[in-house]
Amino acid sequence: MRALKAFLLGALAVGALAYALLTTLALTAQAGGHTLDVTIGPLVFVAVGEEGDAIVTTFGPGIVVLALVGGLANLAAAVLVRQRAAGRSDRVD
Amino acid sequence: MIAARDTLSLAPGVTVEHGRLTDAVRGDSWPLNASGAFVLARTGDPVGLIVQELADVFSLSDEAARADVLRFAWHLNVLALVNVESGASRSRRLADWVRLAARLAPAGAVPAAATRRRAIDTRTFRRAFGSCLAAISARVSVVAGVGTAVTAQLSLLAGASGLIVPLTLGLGTGVGLGFHEAAHAASLRGVPSALVTRGRRTYVLHAAVSPSRRSIVALAGPLAAAGLGMGLVVAGSIVVAPALAIAGCPLVAHALALTVVGGDGRVACGL
Numbered sequence: 001m002r003a004l005k006a007f008l009l010g011a012l013a014v015g016a017l018a019y020a021l022l023t024t025l026a027l028t029a030q031a032g033g034h035t036l037d038v039t040i041g042p043l044v045f046v047a048v049g050e051e052g053d054a055i056v057t058t059f060g061p062g063i064v065v066l067a068l069v070g071g072l073a074n075l076a077a078a079v080l081v082r083q084r085a086a087g088r089s090d091r092v093d
Numbered sequence: 094m095i096a097a098r099d100t101l102s103l104a105p106g107v108t109v110e111h112g113r114l115t116d117a118v119r120g121d122s123w124p125l126n127a128s129g130a131f132v133l134a135r136t137g138d139p140v141g142l143i144v145q146e147l148a149d150v151f152s153l154s155d156e157a158a159r160a161d162v163l164r165f166a167w168h169l170n171v172l173a174l175v176n177v178e179s180g181a182s183r184s185r186r187l188a189d190w191v192r193l194a195a196r197l198a199p200a201g202a203v204p205a206a207a208t209r210r211r212a213i214d215t216r217t218f219r220r221a222f223g224s225c226l227a228a229i230s231a232r233v234s235v236v237a238g239v240g241t242a243v244t245a246q247l248s249l250l251a252g253a254s255g256l257i258v259p260l261t262l263g264l265g266t267g268v269g270l271g272f273h274e275a276a277h278a279a280s281l282r283g284v285p286s287a288l289v290t291r292g293r294r295t296y297v298l299h300a301a302v303s304p305s306r307r308s309i310v311a312l313a314g315p316l317a318a319a320g321l322g323m324g325l326v327v328a329g330s331i332v333v334a335p336a337l338a339i340a341g342c343p344l345v346a347h348a349l350a351l352t353v354v355g356g357d358g359r360v361a362c363g364l
Contacts, residue, residue: 006353006362013348016319020326020345024338029337070352077353081364089284 003075010074015067022046026057094204100178101166105212106287109133116174118285122220132162137329151240173210173289173298206292213278213286225228225278228288229271232295236269263337265343269318270295273347276317280310311360318347
């Protein structure tokens with residue numbers, strides 16, 4: 001349960017922040033009339049492009065991948081913190 | 094940093110009765126020895142005067158009395174049981190701080206910040222939220238101002254003009270802090286609580302609650318601030334207002350406090 005909680009909280013935190021930053025970036029590009037492609041290799045995070053007269057913003061699966069990575073990183077950090085805390089209980093300084 | 098002209102005051106919720114120091118927020122009390130009771134019976138007097146009186150009554154040297162009083166007062170201040178009230182103006186305090194910082198600089202240290210504890214009324218949800226916001230308003234203004242100044246500087250270095258981005262980022266940073274702590278306080282309805290600031294650190298001190306409620310209290314702050322920020326970002330994208338979305342970003346960044354990097358996240362994960 002603790003592991004699931006750590007994973008979900010990490011995924012939520014990183015996913016929300018990534019979404020907010022990418023939305024703001026796309027919005028700024030859109031307001032300035034620019035196109036934008038935020039990608040890492042084949043992984044698309046956000047793309048702002050022109051379709052006829054309209055400017056279209058598309059969110060790719062990159063945000064979901066980022067959220068999953070955030071969840072796993074938080075889970076790993078939680079395990080590390082718990083191991084260190086457990087190590088302290090039988091230590092005498 | 095405690096000066097001779099400063100006075101001590103018991104923090105809100107802290108009382109001295111029958112030779113014991115009682116903290117209503119922590120729900121705990123501690124016995125006082127004769128000199129401790131002597132010092133705390135003179136809250137409101139300048140620390141320099143208390144030192145002289147202690148030296149006279151307990152037949153101590155001035156040095157020993159000063160060290161005794163300062164160590165005791167500082168320890169209680171660190172525990173947020175006593176507030177240090179400065180009689181000097183802000184500019185005088187700043188000058189004193191700079192002078193002390195210059196003396197400590199060769200040792201690579203900076204003057205330790207005093208702790209300040211403020212009352213929060215948690216009788217109702219609205220009172221808890223409002224009283225916490227009122228208690229933290231000065232810090233919110235400072236954070237918003239510093240955030241604006243730093244962002245304006247970076248913005249100028251990047252060659253951008255205009256103050257809208259620095260202002261919205263600064264405002265978002267300040268409001269985020271206030272909203273975060275006020276949401277913690279609101280989730281503590283009916284639980285004795287106080288707002289504590291120490292240097293850069295701000296936290297809500299509260300009486301012991303059940304583990305499940307502790308998790309809820311820990312989650313409330315980051316979730317409320319990040320939720321408000323996400324609302325601003327979404328609203329900004331609907332009305333195509335980048336400034337609104339930019340203001341929301343520092344608030345959404347509070348979501349990082351949900352991870353084990355932040356104290357709230359560690360509590361929420363039961364660590």
